[in-house]
Amino acid sequence: MASIVKEFTKGLWEEVPPFRFVLGLCSVLAVTTSMSSAIGLGGGVIFVTVMSNVLVSALRKVIPDKVRIAVFIVIIATAVIIVELTMQAYFYGLYEVLGIWIPLIVVNCLVLGRAEAFARKQSVILSLADGLGMGIGFTLSLAVVASIREIIGAGTWFGIQVMPAIYPGFTYLLKPPGAFVCLGIMLGLMNVVSARLDAKKKAAA
Amino acid sequence: MDPIVINSILAMGGLGLGLGAALSVAAKVFYVYVDPKIGEVADCLPGANCGGCGYAGCSDCAAAMVAGEAAPNACKAGGDSIIQAVAAVLGVSAGAAEREIAKIFCRGTHTSAERKFLYKGIQDCRAATLVAGGDKTCTYGCLGLGTCVTNCPFDALSMGENGLPVVNEKFCTGCGTCASVCPRSIPKIVKESQQTAALCCSHDVGKIVKAICDAGCLGCGLCKKACPEKAIEIDKFLSVVDPEKCVGCGDCYEKCPTGAIQSLLA
């Protein structure tokens, strides 16, 4: 039980993608212009990581090594298409906004990375916990970046005006160059925070 | 059954079959021997192919690790567990039955060792050596500019107030980086259990050592005489303790006129 909790929680801070493992950058940059699209994509990613982790882990004994990448990718792609169809069926507006980024979950290195690094070697339960943790961690990161970009860039959050009406909106953050810089600074801050924590740990030890 | 189902199954099955066949045939026809160790190391790596290590993908990084070009901790995405797994495959730390740590073999602090001149320039021991051989009169002693400190990959060294580096034994892994970067090889890697050593590197005759340093080994041989286990030899005016023979009785400590011979366990 403890190990399940550990595998789950490590995705939330210790190994939170994309800040710690710089994985899945493209979608982080692309969909964080607004909170709703970030959460939408995040949901999709959670589903895909969980499903691929579980299936890969379940099949880990029968998959020959030489074709494992191909098999993993088939599994992942299947999960992605399920997400795609489901979104189309029930969240059509979001589907339109996210556009190409839904099929692109398939090449999000986070998903394949977890399959390769974790699910391939661990039990189904642990893989489930890992996939869920990583997926949620990824979604939370998306949400944080999206909050910053949407609030400062447009003055809104989930489309609701949160800044005073006079606020001009710092459009730069909504544009691609702003996305890179915003994420870069956040990674730097993340490093600062974890360096502080490490120092504290060291001082305590 | 709906044609969609049949079409999907056919298309995917065909694609899978074709690719599987092509890949297996290619793997057979174009077989190239690869060091199986590379595969083993690659298995330990995350396999995310993120490129964060600077190498093109995990297997490239693994190849570099096996070839010794990359350190076992090159994978930044992996975390400690992966580093350990890689190290285990590479056998880096596997053979060492006993933990080794670095010790500073010099006691020439600001107050006890003489300086020839006031050094001004790059604060790095190796760079300082280029300027008239370094500012310490003793040509074997620690320069105290902290090249070992800045190069320690595990942040296990710090510069003490008296001008000598201090090893934090909790973090030291005995990797030997400090010993190799020091122009005078002051940090030495010893077994954790070694009890006694003369913390000095000077091969100068006693007279010279006495003139320039209060804490150096004079090579007087009093410790040799005092040692009941015959664990101490004098090598070119420097006493050397054989850790195998030393029992840590401490008889030599009192006899040493400069206190160069020390217990390492204190």
Added chain:
Amino acid sequence: MEDYFMLIISAIFVNNILLIKFLGNCPFIGVSSSMDSAKGMAAACIFVNVLASSMCWVFQKFVLEPLSIEYIQTLAFILIIAGLVQLVEIILQKVAPPLYRALGIYLPLITTNCMIFGVAVLNIRQDYTFMQAFVYSIATAVGFSMALILLAGIRERFIVGKIPKLMDGFPIGLITAGMMGLSFYGLVGIGK
């Protein structure tokens, strides 16, 4: 002819696949830390991008559309790309070891390079003819390579400087990439 020219200019500069469309960022930030890797990656990318997107286009038009199973596109494309990359890798390793050492090692990275997959999908979504798709895939890969090599050049210069430890690596790479995207802003309006 002019259409193709505009397509190329737009794909390389104005709508750079990397800096404006955000495709292929993981290898971009990862591999750009050294010039040699950047060059190898660039060459491998151009090669695979053209090959993969052509094959995907063919598969889409001659298999998926006639069978009306376009919904399976994602699965089919990624399988084609993964298989292709692995095949090329195996063959290169045997047939041309020097080329393999120069390019082959970058191939595994390409499977998860969203640019390859993204361009294959964009070709279909934008309803390109085979020729347009072909040109577009070359141009995007060239745009990718250009950005990669420029960033590698800039980051190589950081060796000489003293980047703060906490910003070194990915953070500074991302910030610099952002600046590069900003610089293409000046070319807006050219080659629509």
Added chain:
Amino acid sequence: MKVGTFPGGLNLGSIASDTSTFHEVPSSGTVIIPLKQYSGKACEPAVKKKDEVKVGSIIGESTGNDDASVHATVSGVVTNIFKKYPDMKGGTVPAIEIESDSKNELDVTVFEGTDIELIQKAGVVDLDIDAVPLHSKIALAKEKSVNTLIVNGVDVESQFSSRAVLLSEYAGEIAAGIDIISKLLGVTSVHIGVIEKASSAISSISSACSTAQVVGLKDKHPQSLRELLVKAILGKEIPQGGIPEDIGVTVISAETALFVARAVNDKKPVIERFITVAGGGLSKSKNVLVRIGTPIKEVLDYCGVSVGGAGKVIIGGPMMGTAIHSTDMPITKETTGIFVQNENEIAEFPSGVCIKCGLCIDICPMKLMPFLISGLSEAGKYAMAEKNDIHGCNECGCCSYVCPVLIPMVHWIKFGKSEIRAQRSSE
């Protein structure tokens, strides 16, 4: 007269210098004579403790091609033979201490032999920055069939004037020396490079030496370096890592010619040195004639120079000289001059971040990119530093001199070179 120069380099401005003749520093009580005053290996001592020596007695004899004889410079008793006496570069050399009886009796044993043997016996070295024993230099030049001789009449640094004064005062002897050397080498053309503003030196040497062509040179640092002297006079470049002899040129300094004349014509060994003393409160630099072995302290005292507090004493000039840690060190054949700085004159290079202003590239006489090489050395990228011609740097100091952020570029480059050497030797 044509005026030659090279691209880059810097004019350090003129510092008041003494153009009058040399003052002789009185011989001291004790001298210390290192047995290695040149690049090569040390001589074996030819005397024992308590031996009596006279001025000119051989105390270390040259036996081969990479050493030069060493002579006593005072008469008296050998009081000590040091195995390890500190030298100015931080290493140690064997040295002989002689206590003077202040009689300065001359040794009457007369040297005999061919010209080249006389040169070897007199212990003549090429009195320049790296002092090579002259007989081995001549042997090398002959082996490489050198056809051009360049006499370096440029002072090692702009603040010094000893060579210019030497050229005007001892033009005759120098001309005779040049003749001897050119005959030994069998060279067809001889050039003498002199700073163009040293007009009296130019006029006296041109009239004394009819066979040689006197070339005026712009007063720029580091004009005295062989690479740039060759470039300025002949317009040719020495291949990187090579020596002038590779392109058929040999370079000797003006005082070498003087001592050759004395060795061959008068059978006199090298026991003294013409040097400039500058800085340290002197309003004008001073040119002095010093016996080899005299402690630097005494020279400074004679010139009235005070080091004060934590000052700096530099053997050689402010740009390329070596700072020493003790004024007990003796004057040797390698000593080109003494420059003294007081505590507040010392320049510090605290190493800022390079702002890529490009001034160092402008100024670099070797046409390198100093900021890049030094940065690469600092970052430990030695292979890249080598690709960027780190070995082409001749450490003239111009880059650090102009650097607005005070990067110790020369130090880093030296560091890189030594690291590369260490890597090579460990391989």
Added chain:
Amino acid sequence: MTVRDIINMIVVLTVVSLVCGGGLAMVKMATAEQVEYQKIKNVKEPALKKILSDYDNDPVSDRKTIITGKDSKGKDIKTTIFYAKKGGKLIAVAFEAYGSGYGGPIGVVMSINQPDEVLGAIAATTNSETPSVGGIVMASSELRDQYAGKPVDANFGLNSAGGIINAISGATMSSIGVSTAVKNGMEIYKKYKSDILG
């Protein structure tokens, strides 16, 4: 590598692909209905709202797809008919038809009021015309108004071709496209009237 390994590789990859393909087909079938509804709701409903008025049902769920001929490749052309009702009584049908414009097909939805069988209104759906020219055609009421209230069997060609519609100056191609689309729609209506109203 043994033959067994090779067969194992091929079999696993094939079986996984087969299963995934099959599984996806199931999902596709399960969601097809809903996806189609969502697509129509999001793509067609805005246009439908423009051309239908005074109804109280959801035309998007009250729809029927009929086959209206075959295309050049022999595939069925499908047309979706939307029914607008008020108080349970059919007041209009609406569907989409295509004509070719300057930059590809122009889609036009049209409504036919029931039971008097006159054209209610038209609106554009797919619009790949150059915005400056084609956009005018679509936006301006000049062209749209010419259609309203015309009976289904009127000649909907441009008056240059003997019809009743005046082309918009400067956008002839687009005008032709729209008018062809409407003409095609009327053909379909007339031909498959029984299917549509049945």
Added chain:
Amino acid sequence: MKTPELVVSTIPHVHGGNSVQKMMINFMIALLPAAGMSVYFFGPGAIVVIAISVVSAVAWEFIIQKVMGRPLAISNLTGAASGLVFAMMLPPTAPWWMICIGTFIIILLGKEVYGGLGNNPFNGVLIAWLVLQMSFRGEMAGWIYVAGEFLTESTPLEILKFEGLESIPEYFTIADLFIGRTTGFIGEVSAIALLIGGVFLIVRRVISWHIPVSFMIGVVFLSGIFWLMNPEECADPIFHLLAGGVFLAAFFVATDMPSSPTTPIGMLTYGFLCGLVTMVIRQWGAWDDGAFYSVFLISMLTPLLDKIKPKAYGR
């Protein structure tokens, strides 16, 4: 035991006395004529913008260095100089908050995240300017009338781009452009003042002549080709040289040390390419003036241009 008396260090033992501070003082002196002209033509608004910009840049530098725990380096005046150049690139009506955002970006993204002056691959002033252009187009184009008299609300290049070549003489003569009786950013209007400042910088060896000269050659070259091909619609090279930000960019912006090449050949290529891209943007791009955009774009090439090394001695 004796204590050491002498200092020993490596060569050189003397320094020429050059410093970043001296360079920056010269740099700011060189901008004074242009600043003075702008105050004459635009009135006190220009002074306010310049003051806010300089003061806020220095303040941000202080704050950011404090927060990041880096040694304070305000005294080298790079912050003040950046603030001054930045003010030169703003309209005289720029609101205070926008200037403060801009100077914040200059210091943070242009300098401190890279570890201080020298490491930054891009010119911080241009980063800030582009970010503001991207975010606040309206505020960045607020021109006021020249020296109190109404001429036009458009800059000469806007007139060229949106009204056509024939409309230009209605508003400006070449002499107006030369002196600065025109609309535009604070510092770019007066060509003569910028020329004086630029020559001063070259004489004081703060910048070398390579970049400004090749920049102008690039502009004249390409505009000359356009003009010769189509003199009815394209303006002549002199107009292109004097209008817009060419002088300001060539002397004061493109010569930013960290982001420009260091070797003579590199500098010449860099300047020439800047000139060409300036004209490409003016001719075909969406913006009326490409001078600043082009510098930013070409500075990406700096690391590659720096690979063109001079031939080393003996190589």
